[in-house]
Amino acid sequence: MPIPSSEAAPARLVVLVSGAGTNLQALLDAAADPAYGAVVVAVGADRDGIEGLARAERAGLPTFVHRVKDFEDRAAWDRALTRSVAAHRPDVVISAGFMKLVGPDFLAAFGGRFVNTHPALSPSFPGMHGPADALAHGVKVTGCTLFLVDEGVDTGPIVAQSAVEVADDDTVASLHERIKVAERAMLVDTIGAMARRGYTIEDRKVRLG
Numbered sequence: 099m100p101i102p103s104s105e106a107a108p109a110r111l112v113v114l115v116s117g118a119g120t121n122l123q124a125l126l127d128a129a130a131d132p133a134y135g136a137v138v139v140a141v142g143a144d145r146d147g148i149e150g151l152a153r154a155e156r157a158g159l160p161t162f163v164h165r166v167k168d169f170e171d172r173a174a175w176d177r178a179l180t181r182s183v184a185a186h187r188p189d190v191v192i193s194a195g196f197m198k199l200v201g202p203d204f205l206a207a208f209g210g211r212f213v214n215t216h217p218a219l220s221p222s223f224p225g226m227h228g229p230a231d232a233l234a235h236g237v238k239v240t241g242c243t244l245f246l247v248d249e250g251v252d253t254g255p256i257v258a259q260s261a262v263e264v265a266d267d268d269t270v271a272s273l274h275e276r277i278k279v280a281e282r283a284m285l286v287d288t289i290g291a292m293a294r295r296g297y298t299i300e301d302r303k304v305r306l307g
């Protein structure tokens with residue numbers, strides 16, 4: 099599934115956030131260079147008042163917020179999110195610390211081009227507490243995973259991974275911060291490569307260019 103970007107036009111990225119938005123910022127910084135091959139065209143969130151949205155506003159980007167609690171049910175929220183993302187005509191949608199699972203409408207619209215960054219080495223430690231679960235298990239190496247989102251929780255085809263060593267004196271916070279350094283580099287490098295080279299997915303194997 100190559101990204102339908104041409105050499106003349108950079109790939110259009112819509113980024114979804116729920117928090118600090120440091121992964122978003124890394125993409126914004128990388129995309130400032132035209133050679134990167136992709137630009138962030140809009141940022142969406144599931145909550146107000148977060149630094150991720152402030153970063154987008156400082157960058158002059160359009161933003162949208164859909165809070166689950168403002169909708170009749172999860173399906174209506176999913177439809178609204180799908181509509182808002184689609185309005186920006188993305189080539190790739192990036193969940194960068196977006197703490198919600200999307201539904202069938204969203205996956206029907208963006209499946210195969212919706213990636214999520216997860217702070218653990220999949221398939222270990224899926225879910226909301228990757229760094230804490232890795233620390234509690236006592237692993238010596240953990241890391242981060244960029245994958246194409248499917249119906250499961252952190253189960254989709256893996257695009258990239260990066261390993262991070264666990265230190266004896268790590269806390270959840272110190273480990274997560276170190277993972278996030280690796281995560282930002284992985285995200286920037288991989289999204290740029292996907293945009294410039296395209297990619298294929300076959301039997302769960304994602305290959306760039």
Ligand code: GRF
Nearest residue numbers: 117118119120121195215217
């Ligand atoms: C990242 O570690 C992401 O994988 C996790 O939440 C963190 C988001 O960080 N789900 P930020 O908002 O990009 O700073």
